[in-house]
Every structure is written in C-alpha cells, then in structure tokens.
Amino acid sequence: MNYTKLGNFEAICLIVVLFINHLVLNLPQMILENSANASILNSIYILALSLIFVLLVIKLLKNFIGLDIIDISEYLGGKFLKILIGILCIIYLIIESSFLVKMFSKNLFLAYFNNYPISFIIFMFLFVVVVANLMGRKSIIKVNTIIVPIALFSILFTFIFVADLLRVELSLPILANGVKTIFITGASNIFAFNGLFFLFFISPLLNKKEDMSKVAFSSTLICGIFLLLSIIALVFAFSDIYSVIRISPLYFIIINSKLTSFLERPEIIFIFIWALALMSFISVAVMFVLNIFKKLTNMKKVENLAVTVCMIIFVISLLINNVFTLEKIANAFYKYASLILIFVIFTLILIGANIKKKRLDKKQITTNRE
Amino acid sequence: MKIVDTFKKIFFPIEEPYHDFSLPAVDENPSNLVDTDATNEVKEIFPSIDVNMEYIKVKYNLLINSDIILREFLLIARNKQYRAFLLFIDGMTDMNLVNDYVLKPLMLKNSANSFDGSQNQVISEAVTNNITVRKIKKFNVKEYILNSLLPQNNVKMQKEFKEIFSSVNSGNCMLFVDTLDIAFDIDVKGFKTRSINKPENEVVLRGPQEAFVENIRTNTSLIRRIINNENLIMENIRVGKVSKTVCSICYMKNITNDDLVAEVKYRLNNIDIDYLVSSGQLEQLLEDNTKYSLPQIISTERPDKTATYLLEGRVAIIVNGSPYALIVPAVFIDFLESSEDKNIKFQFANLLKIIRIASFLITLLLPGIYVAITSFHLEFIPTELLFAIVASRASVPFSIIFEIIIMELSFELIREAGLRVPSPIGPTIGIIGALIIGQAAVDAGIISPILIIIVAITGITSFAIPDYYLAFHCRIWRFVYIVFGYLAGLLGIAFASFIHLLIAAKVQSFGVSYLEPYIPSKGKLNNGLFTKPIWKREKRDTFLDTKKEDKQEHISMKWRY
Numbered sequence: 012m013n014y015t016k017l018g019n020f021e022a023i024c025l026i027v028v029l030f031i032n033h034l035v036l037n038l039p040q041m042i043l044e045n046s047a048n049a050s051i052l053n054s055i056y057i058l059a060l061s062l063i064f065v066l067l068v069i070k071l072l073k074n075f076i077g078l079d080i081i082d083i084s085e086y087l088g089g090k091f092l093k094i095l096i097g098i099l100c101i102i103y104l105i106i107e108s109s110f111l112v113k114m115f116s117k118n119l120f121l122a123y124f125n126n127y128p129i130s131f132i133i134f135m136f137l138f139v140v141v142v143a144n145l146m147g148r149k150s151i152i153k154v155n156t157i158i159v160p161i162a163l164f165s166i167l168f169t170f171i172f173v174a175d176l177l178r179v180e181l182s183l184p185i186l187a188n189g190v191k192t193i194f195i196t197g198a199s200n201i202f203a204f205n206g207l208f209f210l211f212f213i214s215p216l217l218n219k220k221e222d223m224s225k226v227a228f229s230s231t232l233i234c235g236i237f238l239l240l241s242i243i244a245l246v247f248a249f250s251d252i253y254s255v256i257r258i259s260p261l262y263f264i265i266i267n268s269k270l271t272s273f274l275e276r277p278e279i280i281f282i283f284i285w286a287l288a289l290m291s292f293i294s295v296a297v298m299f300v301l302n303i304f305k306k307l308t309n310m311k312k313v314e315n316l317a318v319t320v321c322m323i324i325f326v327i328s329l330l331i332n333n334v335f336t337l338e339k340i341a342n343a344f345y346k347y348a349s350l351i352l353i354f355v356i357f358t359l360i361l362i363g364a365n366i367k368k369k370r371l372d373k374k375q376i377t378t379n380r381e
Numbered sequence: 382m383k384i385v386d387t388f389k390k391i392f393f394p395i396e397e398p399y400h401d402f403s404l405p406a407v408d409e410n411p412s413n414l415v416d417t418d419a420t421n422e423v424k425e426i427f428p429s430i431d432v433n434m435e436y437i438k439v440k441y442n443l444l445i446n447s448d449i450i451l452r453e454f455l456l457i458a459r460n461k462q463y464r465a466f467l468l469f470i471d472g473m474t475d476m477n478l479v480n481d482y483v484l485k486p487l488m489l490k491n492s493a494n495s496f497d498g499s500q501n502q503v504i505s506e507a508v509t510n511n512i513t514v515r516k517i518k519k520f521n522v523k524e525y526i527l528n529s530l531l532p533q534n535n536v537k538m539q540k541e542f543k544e545i546f547s548s549v550n551s552g553n554c555m556l557f558v559d560t561l562d563i564a565f566d567i568d569v570k571g572f573k574t575r576s577i578n579k580p581e582n583e584v585v586l587r588g589p590q591e592a593f594v595e596n597i598r599t600n601t602s603l604i605r606r607i608i609n610n611e612n613l614i615m616e617n618i619r620v621g622k623v624s625k626t627v628c629s630i631c632y633m634k635n636i637t638n639d640d641l642v643a644e645v646k647y648r649l650n651n652i653d654i655d656y657l658v659s660s661g662q663l664e665q666l667l668e669d670n671t672k673y674s675l676p677q678i679i680s681t682e683r684p685d686k687t688a689t690y691l692l693e694g695r696v697a698i699i700v701n702g703s704p705y706a707l708i709v710p711a712v713f714i715d716f717l718e719s720s721e722d723k724n725i726k727f728q729f730a731n732l733l734k735i736i737r738i739a740s741f742l743i744t745l746l747l748p749g750i751y752v753a754i755t756s757f758h759l760e761f762i763p764t765e766l767l768f769a770i771v772a773s774r775a776s777v778p779f780s781i782i783f784e785i786i787i788m789e790l791s792f793e794l795i796r797e798a799g800l801r802v803p804s805p806i807g808p809t810i811g812i813i814g815a816l817i818i819g820q821a822a823v824d825a826g827i828i829s830p831i832l833i834i835i836v837a838i839t840g841i842t843s844f845a846i847p848d849y850y851l852a853f854h855c856r857i858w859r860f861v862y863i864v865f866g867y868l869a870g871l872l873g874i875a876f877a878s879f880i881h882l883l884i885a886a887k888v889q890s891f892g893v894s895y896l897e898p899y900i901p902s903k904g905k906l907n908n909g910l911f912t913k914p915i916w917k918r919e920k921r922d923t924f925l926d927t928k929k930e931d932k933q934e935h936i937s938m939k940w941r942y
Contacts, residue, residue, distance in 0.1 A: 017901075018901050018902045018903060019902075021901060021902065123757060123870065124757070124869070124870075124872070127869075132869070132872070135868075135869055135872070135873070136876075138876075139876050139879050139880060142880055142883065143879070143880075146884070147887065149886065149887065150883045150884075150886040150887040151883070151886075152901075153886035153894070153896060153900045154882045154883055154886050156900050156901070156902065157882060157886075157896070158882075276758070276760045276761050277761075279758055279871050282871070282872070283872070283874065283875045286872055286876075287875050287878065287879055290875070290876070290879045291879075
C-alpha cells in the first residue's frame with residue numbers, strides 16, 4: 012500500500028485507536044466476566060503473552076520488510092489466498108466498525124438522546140466518516156494522531172479521580188476462580204489486543220522500516236497498561252457490582268468518581284472525547300477497507316467507495332435491534348474473530364511464508380552452486 | 382396651426398431619438414476578440430526617431446493620455462545636433478531631476494561639448510624614429526551620452542520596447558536619440574508616497590513602531606535596515622499581464638531551504654492574471670488549499686516581524702502598492718502568535734498565548750456549546766444557573782437556535798456597520814448596537830440576558846485572536862458549531878470538531894503541514910506553541926528544513942560563564 016508514510020507516533024496511534032474504543036465500551040467488563048477478581052493477574056499475563064506474540068510477529072516479518080499481510084498472503088498462496096485474506100480483513104473491519112458504532116450509539120441513546128432514533132446517531136457518525144475518507148488518508152492519520160493521546164489522557168483522568176475509592180480488600184480473592192482461569196482459559200483474553208490487527212498492515216507505511224519493533228512494543232505496552240489500570244479501577248473500587256454494570260465501565264467509573272464534586276455531570280466531556288475516538292477509529296477502519304479493496308481490484312481511485320462502505324456498516328449496525336443479543340454477538344465476534352484472524356490465521360500465514368522463503372532461498376543457493 | 386400640430390402629435394407621433402446604450406456582445410464585435418497589443422507587438426526599437434515616436438504615441442494613446450509626457454528637443458553632442466525625445470509619466474518622476482540633470486546637460490552647450498564632432502579621441506601618442514603612433518578611439522555617440530552627458534547614478538541602455546514600457550510605467554525616464562537603436566533608461570523616480578507610520582493593526586507595547594507602506598522600495602529598505610547582511614536576497618518578479626506589479630521575494634540565502642524559495646518563485650511565475658493590486662489577492666493566488674477558510678499565509682504590516690521570520694528561514698513576499706508582507710510557509714500556531722511575544726519575557730508571552738488559545742476556543746465553541754447544553758444536556762449546568770437560564774428565557778418566544786443566530790447576525794451586522802461608517806460615528810454605532818439595542822431587545826422579551834452575555838464574550842474573545850483571517854475563520858465556523866450543537870448536542874459539537882480537525886489536517890502551506898510542528902510528529906520538536914526563554918531558542922523550526930538549524934550557540938549568554 013503506497014500511501015502516506017507514517018512516523019512512529021502515528022503508527023502507534025493507529026494500533027491503539029481500536030483498543031481505546033473497546034476499552035471505553037466493554038473490554039474491561041468482558042475480561043472481568045471471564046476472570047473475575049483474577050483479572051488483574053490475568054491482564055498482566057495476557058500483556059506478557061501479547062508481547063511474546065509481538066516478538067514472534069516481528070521476527071516473522073523481518074523477511075518481509077515493506078510488505079503487509081495481503082502481499083505476504085499473495086507470496087504464500089498466490090492470488091487466491093490474497094483475495095481470501097483481503098476479503099476476510101474487509102469483513103472483519105466492517106463488522107467490527109458496525110458493532111462498535113451500534114454499541115456506542117446505544118450507550119448514547121440510553122444516556123442522552125432518548126428522543127432520537129439510534130439510526131440517526133449512527134448516521135451522524137458515518138456521515139463524518141464519509142467526509143473524513145473523502146478528505147484523504149493524510150487527514151485521517153493526522154487527526155487520529157491528535158485524538159488518540161487526548162482519549163488516553165481522558166481515560167487516565169478517570170483513574171486519577173477514582174483513586175480515593177480504591178480499596179485493596181475488594182480485590183480479594185485475588186486468584187478468584189483459580190489458576191486455571193487465569194493462565195489457561197484466561198489466555199484467550201489476549202483478544203483484548205486486537206489493535207495488533209493494524210500491525211500487519213503498517214509495515215509498508217512506516218517511514219523507518221527498522222522501527223517496526225519499537226512501534227509494535229510501544230503500542231502493546233500502552234494497551235496493556237491502560238487495560239490494567241481500568242481493571243484495577245473496576246476491581247479495587249467496584250468489585251462487588253461490576254457484574255451488574257450494563258453501561259460503559261469507564262462511564263460508570265466517571266459518574267461514581269470524585270470528579271462530580273467539581274462539575275455537575277462531567278461525564279459528557281469524556282463522552283465527547285470518546286465519540287471523537289470512535290469517529291477516528293471508523294475512519295481508519297474504512298480507510299484500510301478501501302485500501303485493501305484497492306489492492307484486490309487494482310482500482311485507481313477508491314475514495315468515493317467510502318459512501319458504499321459506510322452504507323454497509325450502517326445496514327449491518329441496524330440488523331440487530333435487541334440490545335442484549337447485540338451485546339452477545341458483538342462480544343463473541345470481538346473475541347473469536349480477533350483470536351482466529353489475528354492470532355491464528357495471520358500468524359500461520361507469516362509462518363508459512365517464512366518456510367516458503369527459506370525453501371526458495373535454499374533452492375536458489377543449490378542452483379547457484381550447481 | 383396649433384390645432385393641426387396637436388392633431389399630428391396625437392395621430393402621427395414622430396419618434397424622438399433617445400440615447401440607448403448597450404455594450405455589444407463579444408461575438409457581435411469581432412474586433413474585440415483580437416488582442417491588438419499582441420498583433421502589433423514590436424520587439425526592438427528602431428534607429429529612426431520618427432518611427433519610434435509614432436509607435437510610442439500609438440502605444441501610449443498620447444492624444445488622449447494626459448499624464449504621458451513626450452518632450453522633443455535637440456541634443457548637442459560634440460557640437461553636433463541630434464534629434465531626441467524624452468518619455469516619462471508626469472507624477473511618477475521627479476521633475477527637478479529631469480530638468481536639471483537630464484535636459485540641461487543634454488540641451489545646453491558647454492566647453493566640453495563644443496569641439497568638432499568628427500574628431501577622434503586620442504587616447505595615447507608615442508613617437509618612435511620620427512614616426513608618430515597614435516592610439517585613437519572613434520567617436521561613439523552612445524557611449525558619449527552615457528558617460529559624459531547623463532550625470533545620473535542609474536542609467537541603463539534598453540533595446541526592447543517591452544523593457545522600455547515597463548521602466549516608464551514604473552517612473553523612469555526614457556531618452557531616445559535619432560540614429561540610435563537603443564534608448565537610455567534613466568532612473569528619476571519621484572512619486573509621492575505615504576510616509577512611514579505606526580502599525581495600525583499589529584500594535585505592540587515593546588517593539589519597533591514602524592509599519593510597511595505602499596512603496597516596495599521603502600518596504601525592502603525597512604527590512605534591510607533590520608537585517609544588515611549580504612545574504613538577504615530580494616528578487617523581483619512581475620505579476621499581472623497588464624498591471625505588471627512588482628513583487629519582491631525576500632529570503633536569507635544561507636538559511637532558507639532552496640526548494641522553498643524555488644517553489645515560491647515557481648508559483649509567482651505561474652500566475653496568469655491581468656492585474657494584481659494587493660497582497661490580499663496574491664495571498665489567495667498562492668494558497669495551497671483555496672477551498673478552506675483557514676489562513677495559510679501570514680500577512681503582516683510589521684518589518685520587524687518580517688525580518689524575524691526571514692531570519693528563521695521563511696520567505697517573505699512584498700507586493701508593490703500593498704503595505705503588507707506575506708510570509709510563507711505558515712502553520713496554525715503562527716496565527717496565535719503576536720509580534721509582542723518575541724519582545725517580552727517568556728513567562729508573559731506564554732501567559733498571553735494561553736489567553737489567546739482560550740479566546741480562540743471560546744469564540745469558536747461557546748455559542749455552539751451553549752445551544753448544545755441548553756438543548757440536550759441541561760443536567761450539565763449547576764442547578765442554580767439552570768434556574769437562572771430558565772427564568773431569563775421564560776418570556777422569550779423564540780427557540781434557542783433562532784435566538785442565538787439572530788444575535789450572532791446582529792453582532793456581525795454591528796461590526797460590519799462600525800467598519801463602514803465614517804470613523805467619528807463608528808464608536809457610536811457600537812455603543813448604540815451593543816447597549817441600546819441589546820437592552821431594548823432584552824426588555825422587549827425578544828432575547829434572554831444570558832444570551833447577550835454569551836454573544837458579548839464571544840465577540841470580545843474574537844478580538845483577542847492576533848490574526849484577522851483566523852478570527853474571520855472562527856466567525857464562519859461558529860455558525861457551523863451552532864447548527865451541529867442544535868442537531869445533536871455535544872455529540873454534534875464532536876462531529877463538527879472532527880470535521881474541523883480533518884480540514885486543518887488537510888491544509889498545507891507551501892508543502893508544510895498546517896499542524897506542524899506537532900503533527901506529523903518527527904520525534905524532534907525544536908520550537909512549539911509556547912515561547913522558550915530567549916537563551917533557549919537555539920534551533921530553527923524543524924519543518925522549515927533550513928540550511929542552518931542552529932540560530933544561536935548552546936550557551937548564548939557567554940558573559941555568565
């Protein structure tokens with residue numbers, strides 16, 4: 012993909028933006044549901060696992076500097092695999108965006124916009140995304156670089172203001188349902204790092220290709236630290252009630268924090284920032300969808316297809332009306348699709364491509380000797 | 382007889398001729414389609430003075446053009462008479478110079494001029510074996526006039542009419558002599574110009590009190606007086622096919638990036654317009670993104686500010702006839718900077734900057750946020766204030782959006798009217814508008830008092846933005862935020878902000894991202910939004926990619942160590 016070259020910071024922001032949106036919506040809750048009070052240990056464990064995964068990916072990508080996963084798929088399995096992986100990525104990004112926008116809009120609907128239909132809120136989000144994609148990739152990447160740090164700061168603020176509510180005794184029993192749930196079944200919680208999806212696409216975009224490992228490790232660490240902080244906040248402060256929280260956990264933290272003593276209902280400021288983060292993520296997702304599509308079809312200009320992609324996202328987001336069904340399906344998709352696509356399929360492709368490269372190199376050496 | 386006339390008038394009216402003028406359409410008058418200038422273009426001047434004179438008379442429409450002076454006379458050179466004429470524009474030249482230092486030496490006989498014209502000039506003489514060897518120089522009237530008859534410091538010989546007209550139009554005087562295929566271009570400019578005054582729009586307390594004027598040479602000299610360095614280059618380029626306005630590109634040869642200078646020259650050389658009157662027009666013609674209202678070029682009336690930017694590695698463009706210099710490239714944070722910032726202590730400068738940033742945000746967002754909160758997020762307002770707002774709006778019959786748009790438009794109207802009316806009445810308009818109409822509108826129950834406060838704060842903060850164009854941009858976008866705030870509350874403000882950010886991210890100024898030096902991040906930040914202490918301003922901006930990154934030593938206050 013030969014579009015705007017990225018600095019390290021821009022690249023980190025691209026990877027982190029997806030994580031932020033999940034963190035704001037329901038990621039801590041999902042992990043808490045899986046591991047209960049042991050989530051703190053579990054999040055440290057999955058951070059370690061994801062760092063190992065990143066190390067592996069970086070090693071595997073070393074032979075394919077400047078290529079993304081679509082190019083590597085083509086190298087491994089020809090056009091067929093390229094198209095297959097391309098379509099899978101497009102579907103993943105579209106569905107992920109649809110569920111995120113629907114869940115966020117649902118939260119907004121419940122909190123502030125009872126008189127407006129959810130479809131209007133979703134429409135407004137997607138309208139902005141279309142404008143962003145018509146403006147071009149440079150603008151999207153730059154805006155994302157502005158919004159991600161602001162969103163991270165806003166999340167950090169929520170933790171600062173909840174600090175006085177933290178009680179260590181609420182985290183007990185720290186091992187919760189046992190070691191098995193933390194280290195064996197809990198390993199599946201690595202899906203929390205699904206922002207690494209973009210790691211497989213940014214290699215050709217980086218200004219300095221040799222900085223790939225810096226970008227990957229920094230973004231993983233940022234995600235891990237923020238995940239840990241949010242879980243600590245929930246476990247140490249609301250351990251007894253987190254299972255019944257049905258709204259965004261961070262939103263819940265804010266409305267119960269000390270911040271309210273300074274401002275009346277200050278959470279709206281955070282909603283404002285997180286809405287920006289969501290717009291930024293969907294813009295990035297649509298941008299990647301268009302670029303994968305461009306790669307698959309060799310089309311010259313794909314920007315106008317942003318309207319079509321956003322319409323598909325709009326339709327998918329309206330498919331499920333029931334809030335609980337939506338939450339279930341979205342969570343399942345988030346968890347399993349991320350695990351299968353990022354941590355299994357992409358890894359297998361990389362391993363396969365490396366094996367193929369080694370064989371070809373060996374062959375080359377033997378022919379040269381002969 | 383009278384009865385007959387009346388009868389005729391009634392039954393046989395004569396059509397009286399009346400003046401009915403309408404411009405013929407272009408296709409009705411084919412002569413309009415032919416560019417007479419282009420068809421009759423003569424490149425080089427003729428040796429015959431009569432032909433030259435006729436051509437100039439036609440070109441300058443001398444029969445109807447009152448200020449073009451063509452003065453015929455007999456030029457005396459070495460006792461020989463030549464027919465000659467001077468061509469200049471009355472009002473553009475210094476008449477004393479023309480009379481005393483051009484016409485006088487050319488027309489009057491003097492001792493040096495009175496010997497025989499056919500004599501050759503003996504340069505040296507040597508006698509060897511009774512043979513005299515003389516080195517002589519043939520008489521050359523061109524050189525003679527140039528070297529002996531024109532006591533002027535700036536005289537050039539021109540061959541082409543294009544150059545001749547250009548010089549005459551800029552205030553020079555042209556001397557044509559019979560039999561010569563050249564003309565003498567004598568610099569006798571002397572038009573009246575405004576004297577250097579105090580800056581009116583960029584007032585500072587600590588700093589020079591000089592502003593640019595309309596004359597380009599005065600402006601360049603103002604800059605040269607600040608930058609006493611031979612590396613300061615001022616290249617002239619003419620823009621406009623008809624007006625041929627002189628534009629001066631100023632830059633520091635040893636600092637500014639060559640590509641940037643080349644780009645500025647390229648853009649200026651490729652402006653195909655008939656006329657250029659002001660730097661404001663040129664600014665619009667040079668911008669990278671013309672669709673967006675964000676200012677992309679710094680415009681300043683201060684020579685010290687221009688000099689500072691030149692020394693930083695930017696390029697300034699001065700347009701003849703405009704008291705403003707354009708500086709490129711420009712990034713967003715430049716428009717929040719005042720000329721004062723560099724002259725005062727960094728603590729004061731930074732405090733002022735924070736105030737300006739707050740002003741920028743308030744003027745842009747406050748009305749939109751007010752609409753958003755009062756329409757969607759009433760719970761955000763403290764209860765006492767909410768009661769006050771509700772009570773103040775109780776008698777207002779309009780919706781908030783209507784009320785605020787009416788008030789904003791009224792404010793814009795008062796501002797515009799204040800600018801247009803003669804200056805003695807200007808403040809009165811403001812007072813009438815702000816106090817009397819505002820109070821009357823509140824008393825009549827048309828608008829709420831809280832809204833007056835909102836609009837007033839918005840108005841005041843807009844004046845705290847140092848750049849006029851940025852303030853204008855805020856005025857336009859304020860309405861966008863109001864509409865979005867009304868549509869979806871603070872979420873709507875978020876939508877508008879996102880689009881606004883996208884636009885800012887899209888904009889470039891001469892290849893430099895508008896959000897530099899922060900976005901895109903380069904890992905190295907030499908200068909940012911806030912002013913560093915003067916001893917720490919060691920580097921030039923990274924985004925300018927200058928030839929010299931350091932602008933002062935690591936330890937600049939060497940007297941301390």
